[in-house]
Amino acid sequence: MPFRLRLSCLFICVTLWTTFGAESHRSPNIVLILTDDLDVANGGLTPLSKTKKLIGEAGITFTNALVASPLCCPSRASILTGKYPHNHHVINNTLEGNCSSKAWQKSQEGRTFPALLKAQAGYQTFFAGKYLNQYGHSEAGGVEHVPPGWSYWVGLEKNSKYYNYTLSVNGKAQKHGADYGSDYLTDLLANVSLDFLQQKSNFQPFFMLVSPPAPHSPWTAAPQYQDRFNTTKAPRDPSFNLHGKDKHWLIRQAKTPMTNSSIQFLDEAFRKRWRTLLSVDDLVERIVKRLEVRAELDNTFIFFTSDNGYHTGQFSLPLDKRQLYEFDIKVPLMVRGPNIKPNQTSQMLVANVDLGPTILDIAGFDLNQTQMDGSSFLPIMEGRMNSSGWRTDFLVEYEGEGSEVSDPACPLLGPGVSECFPDCVCEDSYNNTYACVRTIAPSADLQYCEFDDNEVFVEVYNLTADPFQLTNIAKTIEQEVLEKMNHRLMMLQSCSAHSCRTPGAYDTRFKFDPRQMFSSWTLGT
Structure with a gap:
């Protein structure tokens, strides 16, 4: 095969590899x-x-x-x-x-x-x-x-x-x-x-x-x-x-x-x-x-x-x-x-x-x-x-909108309402501010939430027994359990980068193990 023809074949092969081979890899x-x-x-x-x-x-x-x-x-x-x-x-x-x-x-x-x-x-x-x-x-x-x-x-x-x-x-x-x-x-x-x-x-x-x-x-x-x-x-x-x-x-x-x-x-x-x-x-x-x-x-x-x-x-x-x-x-x-x-x-x-x-x-x-x-x-x-x-x-964390100025459209709701829908059911306010830990494990399906409001309100749900979150069980569970969930929430609220994403590291560091925690109380509604 003449040199020029061999060179042309080589050029074609390299071009085809560049176009198709490189794309496939x-x-x-x-x-x-x-x-x-x-x-x-x-x-x-x-x-x-x-x-x-x-x-x-x-x-x-x-x-x-x-x-x-x-x-x-x-x-x-x-x-x-x-x-x-x-x-x-x-x-x-x-x-x-x-x-x-x-x-x-x-x-x-x-x-x-x-x-x-x-x-x-x-x-x-x-x-x-x-x-x-x-x-x-x-x-x-x-x-x-x-x-x-x-x-x-x-x-x-x-x-x-x-x-x-x-x-x-x-x-x-x-x-x-x-x-x-x-x-x-x-x-x-x-x-x-x-x-x-x-x-x-x-x-x-x-x-x-x-x-x-x-x-x-x-x-x-x-x-x-x-x-x-x-x-x-x-x-x-x-x-x-x-x-x-x-x-x-x-x-x-x-x-x-x-x-x-x-x-x-x-x-x-x-x-x-x-x-x-x-x-x-x-x-x-x-x-x-x-x-x-x-x-x-x-x-x-x-x-x-x-x-x-x-x-x-x-x-x-x-x-x-x-x-x-x-x-x-x-x-x-x-x-x-x-x-x-x-x-x-x-x-x-x-x-x-x-x-x-x-x-x-x-x-x-x-x-x-x-x-x-x-x-x-x-x-x-x-x-x-x-x-x-x-x-x-x-x-899960959310900070409500609005300010501490009453909205005349919804006088019964208190200050800071930012948006209203029919019949004055207002969906947000400056103190609709909360943070939650949502737990999904083989032995537990739980949500724990704290509100930054005048009540310092807490909501807890066992979604295994109550998938529609109808009943807040915060007042029926042990104080020790609430304290552990509160501690885990604080850890997540202050986490950054590696401390947020290390799988399982918090279980031993913060003594928050869902399997052990849930064995100590009844997750009823």
Whole structure:
């Protein structure tokens, strides 16, 4: 064979290996689909039939996925940083509460997991949708500000909308109106996501975070789905329209039974929420199919979750989140990807602070280089870890909004009410401030909460015997047990990085062993 021909063959072989061989050995691609206010306790996944099939049945479903705070901005900050709110300092949805503020940008934004993926793991990164509630605020840099870590940026200005919004497209304002074909936000996010998959480099792994508005208010469905679920009502579970007589002051103030107007309102909102999710289902299907057509699906992890849960009538609270109960802190979490066997279900306690560490672990990043509070649950998904090596408890913390100024809209509720729904059932106040330890172990399913209010109120629930958290058992258990739970709560509230995520270390250091503790008293209701 002539030398020139041999050289040409060698060049072709090297090119083919570089194009195909290197791609087959590169780090996996990662997609995170983050919905807004999607519950799991009240049937939120019911409309998402395609999502459950394409992600849940194709991979693993976590039945005990929790959020560190049941509100959009603090929860999203926990996802991005892998930290509890007491470490990232985003406490509510306001600029004053550090939501997308200059202080957040200076202290945390450059250390998020997407920033690490791009700068240190060689990923091309793409964001589309809702970021943080105050993103785009003039006092926080406006839409010209593009957070570090994103190769391609399509960020929604401020809170969830479906029409008549402004996007920041790589730092340039793009205004949208009310035409379904060009403006409906969920569909637009699907379209720009597919454009990214078509235009991205094929020589780098990619990370996509797609954050649609649904099912957040104003619950505007696509035209083709506006007549769906017309006879559906919010679930009438045992806590529906029930007075929370042994709960903290904000729950006790709710009117029970609710008025017909409140019930009609929440039922209609429930239907509207489900209708908006049908477009999310379409978005998931389109992304999965495009990855499959591009022969990239087998090398891609796809996560589906929400920033917090939601309630519709539980304990006579018509609509909202912000509460400590399962319906507000538990979220859907499904993952498919390489080495994840299909049709798996895990009851292990995973959380939104774990998403960043898990995604970095997938990318091959050394987690010891981070200051994240969460842990990677990749070994759980791949069947390399059982419950003995994982956490048994998790911190939930929330700081109420408002100030010590009475709200005339709700004079019976005391000072600081920040938001009201029909019949003056107010969902938040400055002293709706609490911290909880949520314990899930083979021998215990428990929640312990303390409120920072005038009562110093305590709520304790045994969810094995009382899954709907109907009865607060704080006054019926031994003082020694309460002291141990209080001590564990204080340890978690002061933890940071390694001290938050070391599995099992606290059992001996702080003498908090759920198995021993629960053997000493009756977990009755």
